[in-house]
Amino acid sequence: MISVSSLTTYLYCQRKAYLNYVLKIYGPGRKEVVSGKIKHAVIEYVNDDEKEIVESIDSASLEDIEIAYRSKYYKALGSILLKYRPDLERLNLKEQAMAEVWPVLLKEAKLRAKNVSEFISRHNVFGFALWEKLTPKYVSEVPVASFALGLNGKIDKVEMHSETSVLPFEMKSGKAPKSGIWDNHRVQLAAYIMLLKEKYADVNEGYVDYIDANEKRKVVLNPFIEDEVKKLIVKVNELKNSTTPPEKDKNPAKCVKCELREQCDALK
Ligand code: SF4
Numbered sequence: 001m002i003s004v005s006s007l008t009t010y011l012y013c014q015r016k017a018y019l020n021y022v023l024k025i026y027g028p029g030r031k032e033v034v035s036g037k038i039k040h041a042v043i044e045y046v047n048d049d050e051k052e053i054v055e056s057i058d059s060a061s062l063e064d065i066e067i068a069y070r071s072k073y074y075k076a077l078g079s080i081l082l083k084y085r086p087d088l089e090r091l092n093l094k095e096q097a098m099a100e101v102w103p104v105l106l107k108e109a110k111l112r113a114k115n116v117s118e119f120i121s122r123h124n125v126f127g128f129a130l131w132e133k134l135t136p137k138y139v140s141e142v143p144v145a146s147f148a149l150g151l152n153g154k155i156d157k158v159e160m161h162s163e164t165s166v167l168p169f170e171m172k173s174g175k176a177p178k179s180g181i182w183d184n185h186r187v188q189l190a191a192y193i194m195l196l197k198e199k200y201a202d203v204n205e206g207y208v209d210y211i212d213a214n215e216k217r218k219v220v221l222n223p224f225i226e227d228e229v230k231k232l233i234v235k236v237n238e239l240k241n242s243t244t245p246p247e248k249d250k251n252p253a254k255c256v257k258c259e260l261r262e263q264c265d266a267l268k
Contacts, residue, residue, distance in 0.1 A: 001145065002240065004153030004191045007232045008184040010239065012254070014246035015267070019260050021240055027259025034087045036173040038080055038097060039104050039211070040141070040156065043171075045076040047140045050112075054131045060120040062113060069109035077101060104211045112138060136161045142168075144195035151233060155192045157209075161202075168192050168206035169216075176210035181217045187232065190225040197221075 002021075010017040019025045046053075046069075053068050081088065081097055088094045119134055120126070136159045145152035159167040170189050172182075181189075185208045196203045207216040219225075239246070245267045248255065255261055 001147075001150050001152050002233065002236050004151060004188055004195075006236050006240075007151075007191060007229070008188045010232065010236050011184040011187060013249040013258075014239065015248055015264060016258065016260060017236065017239055018242070018245045019263055019267075021236070022242065022245075023263075025260065025263050031091050031093055034084060034091060034093065035097065035100055036171075038077075038084055038101050039171065039173065041080045041083070042073060042076045042101065042105055043108060043157070044141045045080060046072050047138070050138075051131050054116060054134060055127050057116060057120070057130065058126060060117055062117040065117050066109055066113040069113050070106065073105040073109055077105060100212075107211070107214070136167075144192060144199075146195050146198050148198070149194065149230070149233060150237070151191060151195060153192060153195065155196070158196070164200055165202035166196060166200045167203070168196060169209050170206070171209045171211050173212055174210075176213035176215050176217070181208050181219060186219055186225070187229060189219045190221055191229045193219070193221045194226060194229060 006017060006021050009020055049072060053072055057065055057068060059065075077098070084097075085094075088097055115136065115138075116130075116134065120130065123133060125133055138157055138159055140157050142155040142158045143152070144155060155168050156171045157169040159169065161167065168189065170185060170192070172185060180186075189206045189208055193203060193206050205218055205220045207218055209216050248264065255264070258264065
């Protein structure tokens with residue numbers, strides 16, 4: 001079984017995929033990677049406590065609910081920043097991290113608080129019943145796998161509407177394209193939708209959330225993208241069984257910021 005991230009790495013640079021998935025060489029992580037990991041880690045951390053937050057809400061006031069989410073996120077961010085301290089110091093990112101990550105978490109807190117507040121206004125339920133009935137619910141870091149496709153992965157966030165209907169989101173730090181979606185992001189989300197389809201009947205689209213740009217871009221599954229993903233799975237499996245490293249990528253701009261440049265140069 002291969003991972004969805006191996007598909008996106010292959011699309012980005014085949015030689016990098018060879019270093020990662022054949023030689024098992026991974027870089028120390030660039031600034032964007034570490035900052036993305038922190039954002040994900042905080043959301044995952046607070047997700048575990050979301051039931052507790054929702055059950056503690058005793059008013060439909062959007063402001064009060066936002067405060068409940070914000071204070072939970074703030075505490076979570078503090079402990080995650082401590083965990084990532086060595087990486088942050090190595091990348092000289094300590095001062096920047098809070099300023100970069102906090103607005104993203106505020107946005108997430110607003111989204112979830114609005115969802116809960118509107119639900120209470122419609123149904124007037126609180127406590128355990130509120131958590132039980134709340135729709136949609138947001139679940140992060142959702143593991144998915146398919147033996148038929150030979151593919152697995154973890155989806156950043158899934159909006160759960162019912163037992164059959166879900167909407168996946170991939171959260172991306174860094175620059176968004178002027179229009180559309182970066183190719184590797186499009187393929188990644190399409191692969192996740194295909195994996196979700198094995199479990200949920202009603203899923204055919206999802207969103208790439210360019211969190212720094214505050215832009216959500218839609219991906220709709222169609223037979224052409226499905227075919228593209230399936231062909232890519234075959235190519236990555238071939239690469240994994242190969243003993244010859246692929247040529248260097250033709251775009252030198254990728255190599256300038258690549259954390260595996262040294263190891264790549266050392267290959268034949
Ligand atoms: S240095 Fe360039 S060719 Fe080598 S792995 Fe990195 S991006 Fe690919």
